[in-house]
Amino acid sequence: MKALFLAGGLGTRLRPLTEHLPKPMALVGNRPWLEHLLLHYKEQGINEFVIAVKHYSELIESHLGDGSKYGVRIDYSIEKELLGTAGAIKNAEHLLSDRFIVVNADIIHQVNLASALKFHINHGGVATICLTEVEDPSQYGVVEQISNHQITRFIEKPKKEEAPSNRINAGIYIMERRALGFVPSGRSVSIEKETFPLLIENGSGVYGHPIGGYWMDMGTKDRYRQVHWDVLDRRFPVKxxxxxxxxxxxxxxxxxxxxxxxxxxxxxxxxxxxxxxxxxxxxxxxxxxxxxxxxxxxxxxxxxxxxxxxxxxxxxxxxxxxxxxxxxxxxxxxxxxxxxxxxxxx
Structure with missing residues (x-):
């Protein structure tokens, strides 16, 4: 199984730090986060990676290379224009395996991939969305699930008191290649707003699995600081x-x-x-x-x-x-x- 890292965007809310730098290349504990991420998934048993790049892609390629110095293989999928989350996956389709994991590369996290993969294989659907629990889901996309963990709908940024759960999309997906048959080529497509709702509606099977462990969107300066304090306090035990x-x-x-x-x-x-x-x-x-x-x-x-x-x-x-x-x-x-x-x- 291959892992696809979505690393094409710039961190607008981390400017000026990421003014000329892909956000996943921001340093976390004196090492680019994208390198931490690569090593974490290697520890989880992944040794083939595809990195979807757009802005300043040469910075990522010059740092990570073909992956040989890490004992893995890296291919690059280059977007000539930003294609959105699903569009970026579709653009990389020719490089992917029949089953693959997709990771929004600017999300700080640790995941038990074996547990998520076992869940995915058992339910037999086309996609598993890894979920994380937050205290206040009003700034995120919240999922509604039935008893077998199948996702029935997404609710974007609900009021806290109206949210059906505190489980949100963690930005990590296990997918079957056949799901990409529902993604149009050559245009920007959002996986959250277009692809997953379509797969839910047509009965393809979209399920949610809580990942537990550490999760943080480092997209603001305050959260970027907090990631580092958590590293120093060993609440986030990155190397x-x-x-x-x-x-x-x-x-x-x-x-x-x-x-x-x-x-x-x-x-x-x-x-x-x-x-x-x-x-x-x-x-x-x-x-x-x-x-x-x-x-x-x-x-x-x-x-x-x-x-x-x-x-x-x-x-x-x-x-x-x-x-x-x-x-x-x-x-x-x-x-x-x-x-x-x-x-x-x-």
């Missing part, structure tokens, strides 16, 4: 590169140079080849990307730096997110989200 210092919640990568009198307030994650100046205070909840330089007496808390950032001596950062190659003077910044242009969004 952290580097060694933990004496079990204290301080992870240091290779070749980290720490000046005199530096204070780490855990949890903190420091990438490879980072230099931290004398008497800097780092933490709590700080992630510093690879090859970054932190000046003397800089103070950082609740902040995320991507790779190769340069923070001047005396700078104070709180609740900031900086893209790669940022250079910051001796400023006091709070709730800043910046790219290389030092564009600040609050």
């Amino acid at each position: 952290i590169d580097g060694k933990e210092v004496e079990g204290k919640g301080i992870w240091l990568g290779d070749n980290v140079r720490v000046g005199q009198g530096v204070l780490f307030i855990p949890p903190v994650m420091i990438g490879d080849n980072v230099t931290i100046g004398d008497r800097a205070i780092i933490g709590p909840y700080v992630v510093v990307g690879k090859s970054s330089r932190i000046g003397d007496q800089a103070r950082m808390a609740n902040s995320i730096l991507w790779d190769r950032c340069k923070i001047s001596a005396g700078a104070q950062l709180n609740e900031c997110i900086f893209g790669s190659d940022m250079e910051v003077g001796p400023h006091i910044l709070h709730e800043a989200v910046c790219n290389r242009t030092l564009e600040v969004q609050r």
